[in-house]
Amino acid sequence: MKLESIDLKKIRIEDQFWSKHVNLVKNTIIPYQWDAMNDRIKDAEPSRCLENFKIAAGLSKGEFYGAVFQDTDIAKWLEAVGFVLAANKDEELEKTADEVIDLIGKAQQEDGYLNTYFTIKEPKRRWKDLCEGHELYTAGHMMEAAVAYYLGTGKTKFLDIMKKNADLICETFGQEEGKVKGYPGHQEVEIGLIKLYHVTGERKYLDMAKYFIDIRGVGENYFLKEMKSDDYHLIFPEFANYDPSYSQSHMPVREQESAEGHAVRAVYMYTAMAELAYEYQDEELMKACKNLWNNIVEKRMYITGGIGSSGILERFTVDYDLPNDYCYCESCASIGLAMFALRMANITKEAQYIDVLERALYNTVLAGVALDGKSFFYVNPLEVRPETCKDRTSKEHVKPIRQKWFGVACCPPNIARTLASLGQYIYGKSENTLYINLFISNQAKIELGEDEIEVRIDSDFPAKNHFKIAFSKIAKEIKVGIRIPGYGEEYTGLINGKSVAYTVEKGYAVFMVGEDTEIEISFKAPAKYVGTNPKVSTNNGKVALVRGPQVYCLEEVDNGDGLAGIYVDTKTLPKEIQSEKLGGSIFLELQGKRIDEEDWPKNQLYAAREITYKDVTIKAVPYSYWNNRGIGEMTVWMNNQI
Amino acid sequence: MKLESIDLKKIRIEDQFWSKHVNLVKNTIIPYQWDAMNDRIKDAEPSRCLENFKIAAGLSKGEFYGAVFQDTDIAKWLEAVGFVLAANKDEELEKTADEVIDLIGKAQQEDGYLNTYFTIKEPKRRWKDLCEGHELYTAGHMMEAAVAYYLGTGKTKFLDIMKKNADLICETFGQEEGKVKGYPGHQEVEIGLIKLYHVTGERKYLDMAKYFIDIRGVGENYFLKEMKSDDYHLIFPEFANYDPSYSQSHMPVREQESAEGHAVRAVYMYTAMAELAYEYQDEELMKACKNLWNNIVEKRMYITGGIGSSGILERFTVDYDLPNDYCYCESCASIGLAMFALRMANITKEAQYIDVLERALYNTVLAGVALDGKSFFYVNPLEVRPETCKDRTSKEHVKPIRQKWFGVACCPPNIARTLASLGQYIYGKSENTLYINLFISNQAKIELGEDEIEVRIDSDFPAKNHFKIAFSKIAKEIKVGIRIPGYGEEYTGLINGKSVAYTVEKGYAVFMVGEDTEIEISFKAPAKYVGTNPKVSTNNGKVALVRGPQVYCLEEVDNGDGLAGIYVDTKTLPKEIQSEKLGGSIFLELQGKRIDEEDWPKNQLYAAREITYKDVTIKAVPYSYWNNRGIGEMTVWMNNQI
Structure with missing residues (x-):
């Protein structure tokens, strides 16, 4: 098969x-x-x-x-x-x-x-x-x-x-x-x-x-x-x-239950394992794939779809060890995670895998390349204070600015081939079912069973959570599964303008589609504050901001330095602002307070005194586009004002 | 000279x-x-x-x-x-x-x-x-x-x-x-x-x-x-x-204004510089020493007296970069800092240097050796989650348990020679003045000018902030400067049982002392929560607990794991408990709350949900004695419940 x-x-x-x-x-x-x-x-x-x-x-x-x-x-x-x-x-x-x-x-x-x-x-x-x-x-x-x-x-x-x-x-x-x-x-x-x-x-x-x-x-x-x-x-x-364990050769692959060693080696192997499990109908191998997948997404993955917590040897460490500032999160590792996810989705027809794939693509993979396509990140931290990323120190692997090229240049061409083959991630299929995984505008001719159908997606996603799918050349009725993303709320589907009921199968809204059908999907995905499993000690007391598939971050260019001194008020809803900057991104305006640095005695490092705060409005931008406006501090995880 | x-x-x-x-x-x-x-x-x-x-x-x-x-x-x-x-x-x-x-x-x-x-x-x-x-x-x-x-x-x-x-x-x-x-x-x-x-x-x-x-x-x-x-x-x-810059040879030493490179090399050099500045009355060299000292204590020193923020190359990094979990803080570096501090104190007769010296001795230097004297720390982190200190990862230099010996065994014998020569840190002197720097019980004969006087200190410090100093063989009246520690409050001195006024010179309470005089000193140094300059981003929102010269920490053995999920209530005064454990230490009992881990869905890493907390009583112990009761988590900096 x-x-x-x-x-x-x-x-x-x-x-x-x-x-x-x-x-x-x-x-x-x-x-x-x-x-x-x-x-x-x-x-x-x-x-x-x-x-x-x-x-x-x-x-x-x-x-x-x-x-x-x-x-x-x-x-x-x-x-x-x-x-x-x-x-x-x-x-x-x-x-x-x-x-x-x-x-x-x-x-x-x-x-x-x-x-x-x-x-x-x-x-x-x-x-x-x-x-x-x-x-x-x-x-x-x-x-x-x-x-x-x-x-x-x-x-x-x-x-x-x-x-x-x-x-x-x-x-x-x-x-x-x-x-x-x-x-x-x-x-x-x-x-x-x-x-x-x-x-x-x-x-x-x-x-x-x-x-x-x-x-x-x-x-x-x-x-x-x-x-x-x-x-x-x-x-x-x-x-x-x-x-x-660095190269996942510490035990037979079928017995491996946790993602160990060099992250890129690991996910490339899991990708092949998944495909072989399917080809040979090898249930034991498939079980190993699921165990390894679960270990990653439940215990070892950054919210940006980054993997590989250790700056030394670009590798996984242990469960819940997700440091934000000295991690690795190699661009190639997130690409490999997307490859693994695609195989798992194609085999199981479960939408949960696409949620992770989408997270990796919209965040770490995109962050790997500048908006002008001329510089690249190899390492993708979630928190950066540029002056601390000094050569020959613990954080020397973290570059606070995208590099023109690398001596070991695995990441830039890997990002290129991923973007150039984006189409492979949009659709999935089985004999008589077409799966819509990603909400990206395109026209496609797709072989389904013995027919070649035509599909056209018109999408405003992720700016708006709305898209239309037009089908033609449908000889006999087909099944269409449209992914309900994990972050989607109030999901509704219209067929040819009429509201319809749909069944849900493994995270997909399933419709029967005949010739000249148009499906229109809407859902809500408001910006939300997200917390982490408390076992991730680095994120205790912190929240991240996500809007649909996009993780947001704070940058110095918008908020000044000292981002770690900002506390967001998660009770106030973030306000969306359509910007012309960063490729026309939606910026988010948050309310909160921040430490008043001026109030602390300048030459004193430690003191038994109260910290004072001032109220502030904070601006957040998509993580994928950080560092496109010069060098500066950045953080994904923000203190939660409690 | x-x-x-x-x-x-x-x-x-x-x-x-x-x-x-x-x-x-x-x-x-x-x-x-x-x-x-x-x-x-x-x-x-x-x-x-x-x-x-x-x-x-x-x-x-x-x-x-x-x-x-x-x-x-x-x-x-x-x-x-x-x-x-x-x-x-x-x-x-x-x-x-x-x-x-x-x-x-x-x-x-x-x-x-x-x-x-x-x-x-x-x-x-x-x-x-x-x-x-x-x-x-x-x-x-x-x-x-x-x-x-x-x-x-x-x-x-x-x-x-x-x-x-x-x-x-x-x-x-x-x-x-x-x-x-x-x-x-x-x-x-x-x-x-x-x-x-x-x-x-x-x-x-x-x-x-x-x-x-x-x-x-x-x-x-x-x-x-x-x-x-x-x-x-x-x-x-x-x-x-x-x-x-690794070996401080990047510019002439007299021009150096910030502590750079390998921390032990740096402080050993500063120690020699200070002494040479005095011997040759070299003001330019003395100025460099003061600049370097100030840079360390105002911007590059841990509250434990640890120095050297980078796990790679055991070195200083940049101002305000004081990560707690992947730092170096080599035992030898704190020993070197104490050596530098002693010279600076002896030259300037300023008590501020002894405050730092005392901090290093009572915390990082003591932490370097187990209470049984048989195992040693080389690296002295302020926060440890043992399972994350895995070999061949970013934190492999951090050992969560003292080691028996090291291939590069600089620290154990350095600690030994420091403890064995503790006497050199107790007193300072100039021609006619004796300085009492550390409050350690001892009997000494000290040459002062042409005479040899006898001094006896009886001290309950740091358990109690009280000590007596008896002088004899005082041929002619001498000046005695007794250090007023930075943390001391309500400082009082009695001479032969009578309350006396004293002058304060550069942080020393100065008394005139004749034959058979006994000075009795009392002050208060209650346990206190201490914050950090907000520019130290890793400590934003956190407090440490100090009691006199001793920095306290939380250990897993007392508080369970997940120490990063604890929030202390700094409005409630810590309660002192005299323990028989850890060499008869005073334990501190704190009030606060902690994240209720049970309330978070087990297999979920990220979620848009509230964190729930439960009230807890927390126990803190002196940092110098951490890891004397088995392996486990430890943290000096605690979240501040605000």
Whole structure:
């Protein structure tokens, strides 16, 4: 059984909220990243990604430069290009991409091997450092890119390159004698192999992905074994005294009940696990997915959809440990969480997964890129005091301002490919049911059973909680499930202007729809103060402000510094103000009080004296857009005036 | 001009509060550390400190083991032994120490060089890695030890060894042609040289200390220059891309206005600067000391006397950045702060310095060692949730339980030498004035001008704010300044039972005292809630509880877990309860409320719902004794119920 998916070539997004972000990919991020990978961005860390391919192809001379997984920058870029070309013809871009693919082809070895680091720098250590080498991780991204490029352009060259590479992987790894019984140090190839199977129908790719998942963490840890070999040498200093839970290889995946280790590795693996559970109807694997999902969303996730509480090693820590100022919350981890959520929603048809997916997309993923598309966050804190994010201190990983590029540049192209493939998150489907997950204006042609129906969504969301869905080319009546978001109140649906009753199935309002039907949905989602489970000690006495899927924050530019001294009056309803700033966002005006700093003796650090307060009006803006108006303090969690 | 000091041989401390700690040094810590240095402590990290000396002396074969400054463990141990032997004869201990000193003598090279790391491992790199090599740091501790041992026993062998070593340093470093124009990567030798000058009168040692201070941070940074040499190799990986402010070498010391970099390096340097400023009557240097002092106590110090906010590199960060849970607050840094404070007090005769010194001693320094003397804190957080202090995460440097020993074991022996020399902090003096700084019961003979007077303090402090001081052998009337602590209220003094008026000079109550005078002092210092300058964002809305010099904290063992959910009612006075636990501490009973965790839906992380509270009685204990009753949560800063 194969999970149903949506053909991105047949979706056109034109949305008042999302288009400005999605269009950035084609107009700004892709050209910008192209410059970055060609080392043409001033004052940014060099990439040399393309130069590495030229050296590996024998077209240039020099040393390998960059991280061991530097190749993935071009992979994610090509994947984004594939998605963009699915939506819009662009001959120049396609020509550039074709040239890059030619280069990749030249850098591929005779037997299908493809990895510039090992080809240039350590040819004898192929597959010998699965823990740190990232060969399978890189291959996975290349496979995803090849599939996207094939689906976007119909061209098979890149796909053929990656099939040859996948064939080599299938010949190299496996249970059979003489094969390597290892698994990737950074999960990702599983997703790539599954996608490759989906477009080629080659079952061995799916089986290969399952093998990697099945043997992970079983018996003696493969990485610790690898590290005992005589010719082993560390690539990453922080991998000394390796802790297998870092890469989720501390126990068989089916037995894992809590999200451990490096957050991106974790959610990429869970994504593959979910898909494999479905493909093989593996209930035990599905149970593990649900346990891991629940552990994240009930105990280890920020309200912004961020995950990974530790600044050291970008990892999960323990239940309810959600520090706001020195967390990691890598952009890529929230992207991975959205990928995992999409699979879980597609399999279970439960809307709860989309609530989390939407939270991640509208907040941490969007926050990862500036409104102009030219700078990026890697780490996404929920509280920032810029001067404390000093180099070589506990908070040096937190950058108080988006960066032009990164030495390890996983996040910017990951955001690009996510925005460029936004269409995949809008709809879900089963044989005769179409699910509307996200309320984004678009026109789509969707295969449902044996028919191709046409759908058009016109949405004012999230500014207004109102959208219309028009259906046509409906040969026989279909079932449509429209997500009732967790924050939705007074949900009403009209069919062709008439109020109708609907049933609710797993969080979806379900309607029967025939030809030329228009459904109009309205609900209320007023701005609300939200609290946290008291076990999250950092948030005791604090509230966050959410409006629909958007989490709000306070910024210094609106409220002055000393945001931690503000106390909001949660009894007074926030007032909505339509702004022209921050992409036409709705700002929220709050009432409260704040510490009167002037009243404290200037040179005294501690004193037995009362704090005085003054009444204030406070302005909150969407978290996704913080730091678009210069550097300054920011906080999501505000003191609750009680 | 030489700063007056107190002869530790002539002080006997017998104090209801301190004796239990001071006696630990002789009875437990010194024997325990002796075992540790001989690698006889089960489950503790090995030391091999003595083995290194045997190898360097040619008495044993093997590799150097441990940190580059491993020798300082024995130095600090010998210094503590010197202090202990000053107070009490102990033939067996003295015999052991003499044997160690013989061994040190054998490990010393012909020319006076003494350092087991460089002697065994890198003989060709003597003085070539001042940045990381810690040769001068180690020499400084050895000098301090030699001086303490000489003063405690009258024996000169160790002193002679270190004079020879100091002579070599004087021949090696300096302005003259052919000499090394460098300065120590970790300051400490300056203190050692000054002490050596004090007991030998050898002026060149003082001048050498001044040279190191004078050239520090002047011109091209010496360490960056050193790192450019061809045979340079890193000893500490974290020293790559070296930041000179880490070692306070980023600018000339006289221009420094804020406390930067590694906290221990900083305060050791400030200690030497203060003493040199006095010796050379260098007003510019004194001004720098005052600026740096003010920066620390007005902007960068924890209420416990802890310093060093960053868990990475054990360093200062920026003004008002005082996170409670992931700070460093190294025990050694508070010891260094006390050393700096003592010099400043002795020079300026201002009581304000003693307030800080007392805060550091009664809180962070004491917290560094368990009540049984067998385990130690290196890092001293003000808030701990043990399960979040997980290895390989942002808080891995915070140990929620005292450790038996450390690979880098600077703190335990530093605490030992501080407790063993507690007498130096009790009194200050100038030509005709005796200052009573700390209210600790003792009998002392003190040279004042040309006479030796006798003083006896009988004190119930800090349990009760009451003590008597009896003077005898007063040939001619003397001035006595008794510190009025910052927290003291309704201060009264009786002379021979009669109420007297006193003048106040720089925070001291000044009395004129003749033969057979008894002064009786009483004041009030009720437990009080204290707030922080609002610029310290982490403490907004929070209060700490102090009683005299002692900072209090909440522990899980008394109050259950979830301490961050407790709100204290600061309008109700804390109730004192004399306990038999924690060395007979006064516990404080507080009123307040706490979050009712049961009322929150178990599997929900975020929700738009009210938090409910329940009234509670809360118990607080002295911070210095936290974690003496098993592992659990702890917090100094409590939410203020407003």
